Amino acid sequence: MQPKISVAGVRKTFDSDAGPVEALGGVNLDVAEGEFASIVGPSGCGKSTLLYMLGGFVPASEGRLATDEKPITGPGVDRGIVFQEYALFPWLTVYDNIAYGLRRQRLPAGEIRSRVERYVALIGLAGFENRFP
Numbered sequence: 214m215q216p217k218i219s220v221a222g223v224r225k226t227f228d229s230d231a232g233p234v235e236a237l238g239g240v241n242l243d244v245a246e247g248e249f250a251s252i253v254g255p256s257g258c259g260k261s262t263l264l265y266m267l268g269g270f271v272p273a274s275e276g277r278l279a280t281d282e283k284p285i286t287g288p289g290v291d292r293g294i295v296f297q298e299y300a301l302f303p304w305l306t307v308y309d310n311i312a313y314g315l316r317r318q319r320l321p322a323g324e325i326r327s328r329v330e331r332y333v334a335l336i337g338l339a340g341f342e343n344r345f346p
Contacts, residue, residue, distance in 0.1 A: 214245065214246075215281070215282055216243035216244055216245055217244055217245060217246040217247075217248075217280060217281065218242070218243070218244040218267065218279070218280055219242075219243050219244075219277070219278070219279045219280075219282070220240050220241060220242040220243075220263070220267070220276070220277075220278050221241055221276055221277045221278075221279075222239055222240075222241060222275065222276035222277065223237060223239070223240045223241075223263070223266065223273045223275065223276035223277070223278060224237055224238055224239060224240075224273065224274050224275040224276055225237040225259070225262050225263075225266065225271065225273055225274050226274045236259045236262045237259040237262055237263060237266075239276075240259075240263060240276070252264070264294055265294070266278055266285070267280075267285065267292065268288060268292055268293070268294045269285050269286065269287040269288040269289055269292065270288060270294075280292065290314070290317075290318055301346040302346075303345060303346055304345075305345070306342065306343050306344060306345055307333065307338055307341050307342050307343070307344055307345075307346070308329055308333070308342040308343065310346065311328075311329045311332050311333065312325050312329050315328055315329070329342075
């Protein structure tokens, strides 16, 4: 059985005024479908960098990241990140924050409206759709 997520020999180096800084060095990880994994470590050890790489927001300097055996080359609708800090667009309403990803998928307006209404009800924000975060 192939892993759902595969990280093989991944390294990430950032350039700095003092020279290159290695954020990750030789990470290997396979996660099977339905399996839960935790990434634990001290501040600055590269946990967020790895998650940003899996999300497709930051490219690896070396190695391979894949989901379902397909290389991760950028953000995709099959992956997401839940940020630790506030991650809403403050200039968008509740409705538009929820609709943002659906619009990026180019779903029909009726489908977007239906899904947003369902999610608003699910999280108990009915009546607040036009409010800002």
